[in-house]
Amino acid sequence: MKGKLVLEDGSTFTGDLLGDKPASGEVVFNTGMTGYQEILTDPSYCSQIITLTYPLIGNYGTAEKFNQSRKCFANGFVIGELCEVGSNWQKENELSEFLQANGIPCLYNVDTRALTRRLRSAGTMKGIIITTDTPKNECDELMAIPLEHRTVDKVTTPEKYVLENDGLHIVAMDFGVKKHMLESMHERGCKITVVPAHTTAQEILALQPDGIFLSNGPGDPKDVLDIVETIKQLIGKKPIFGICLGHQLIALACGADTYKLKFGHRGSNQPVKDLRTGRVYISAQNHGYAVDEKSLAKLPFDITHISMNDGTVEGMHHQKLPLFSVQYHPEASPGPDDNTYLFDEFCAMMKKGAN
Numbered sequence: 047m048k049g050k051l052v053l054e055d056g057s058t059f060t061g062d063l064l065g066d067k068p069a070s071g072e073v074v075f076n077t078g079m080t081g082y083q084e085i086l087t088d089p090s091y092c093s094q095i096i097t098l099t100y101p102l103i104g105n106y107g108t109a110e111k112f113n114q115s116r117k118c119f120a121n122g123f124v125i126g127e128l129c130e131v132g133s134n135w136q137k138e139n140e141l142s143e144f145l146q147a148n149g150i151p152c153l154y155n156v157d158t159r160a161l162t163r164r165l166r167s168a169g170t171m172k173g174i175i176i177t178t179d180t181p182k183n184e185c186d187e188l189m190a191i192p193l194e195h196r197t198v199d200k201v202t203t204p205e206k207y208v209l210e211n212d213g214l215h216i217v218a219m220d221f222g223v224k225k226h227m228l229e230s231m232h233e234r235g236c237k238i239t240v241v242p243a244h245t246t247a248q249e250i251l252a253l254q255p256d257g258i259f260l261s262n263g264p265g266d267p268k269d270v271l272d273i274v275e276t277i278k279q280l281i282g283k284k285p286i287f288g289i290c291l292g293h294q295l296i297a298l299a300c301g302a303d304t305y306k307l308k309f310g311h312r313g314s315n316q317p318v319k320d321l322r323t324g325r326v327y328i329s330a331q332n333h334g335y336a337v338d339e340k341s342l343a344k345l346p347f348d349i350t351h352i353s354m355n356d357g358t359v360e361g362m363h364h365q366k367l368p369l370f371s372v373q374y375h376p377e378a379s380p381g382p383d384d385n386t387y388l389f390d391e392f393c394a395m396m397k398k399g400a401n
């Protein structure tokens with residue numbers, strides 16, 4: 047079936063459509079060469095339409111163990127060539143089967159280079175995926191659907207659960223956590239109690255953790271100011287490490303500001319510099335918002351990492367409290383393992399305690 051992606055500004059990209067549902071959402075591009083399954087199951091993409099700049103997708107199939115969450119929360123997928131027969135010893139399903147099982151409409155055979163150039167020059171915008179014969183009034187109705195807010199509520203765990211271990215105890219606030227973040231701490235011996243996003247500070251402290259982890263998650267950090275209030279009550283009580291949305295929420299809780307980037311940083315090939323050592327690392331990233339550097343300047347924080355692409359804040363550390371965070375994804379999945387040292391820094395911080 048022939049289909050098309052129409053952007054808010056009227057630009058149209060045609061291709062072949064897999065799946066019979068239309069889709070709408072914010073269209074964002076990811077520049078990773080591999081990792082399509084991890085990207086599709088990263089809850090931070092909730093309600094977005096993802097396009098990948100790498101031209102051939104699906105060539106190693108999919109397997110359950112690479113899922114980063116319980117399901118795929120994205121609204122649509124737009125790619126160049128869809129490989130029909132993947133080749134990999136771990137493969138369980140073809141990508142097309144995975145997309146159909148998850149109900150994700152996929153537009154393929156699309157000029158994703160032209161699409162990405164459009165998003166880079168005009169900025170991220172809303173789009174719809176439809177069949178080419180969809181009547182104009184239906185297209186208009188779909189385009190008029192407002193972007194979803196408070197998507198954290200959709201992706202967070204409905205119930206608390208525990209990953210048992212005999213080391214340090216971490217309470218992880220799940221705003222849409224990627225599985226490999228939890229695995230990265232678990233494989234360092236930590237016991238992890240994963241709690242829903244709206245757990246109160248009192249309930250978290252009652253679990254007597256050695257440290258608190260604030261996860262990644264979808265949407266604008268300013269959508270969840272109630273969670274910012276919870277974080278305010280946790281700061282200074284226990285060592286805290288935040289990643290991506292967790293980083294942005296810490297910034298808001300401390301009185302800094304966040305803003306929306308023109309087209310975001312998404313890919314597993316994003317260079318960041320650790321300003322403490324001068325070393326440059328290649329990182330995995332997926333964010334559309336960032337912490338405002340100027341608003342941090344008046345606060346007791348050191349900027350520890352910056353993006354080598356645009357100089358924006360990628361990490362910060364409180365000058366007095368055991369509190370630090372990064373905007374990028376040290377757990378990778380997909381991406382390089384360059385940055386896993388941050389989980390070791392969190393473990394060292396928890397061993398030292400809150401003071």
Ligand SMILES: NC(=O)CC[C@H](N)C(=O)O
Binds near residue numbers: 289290291336
């Ligand atoms: N991966 C994330 O946690 C993303 C954080 C936030 N939703 C953003 O887009 O900036």
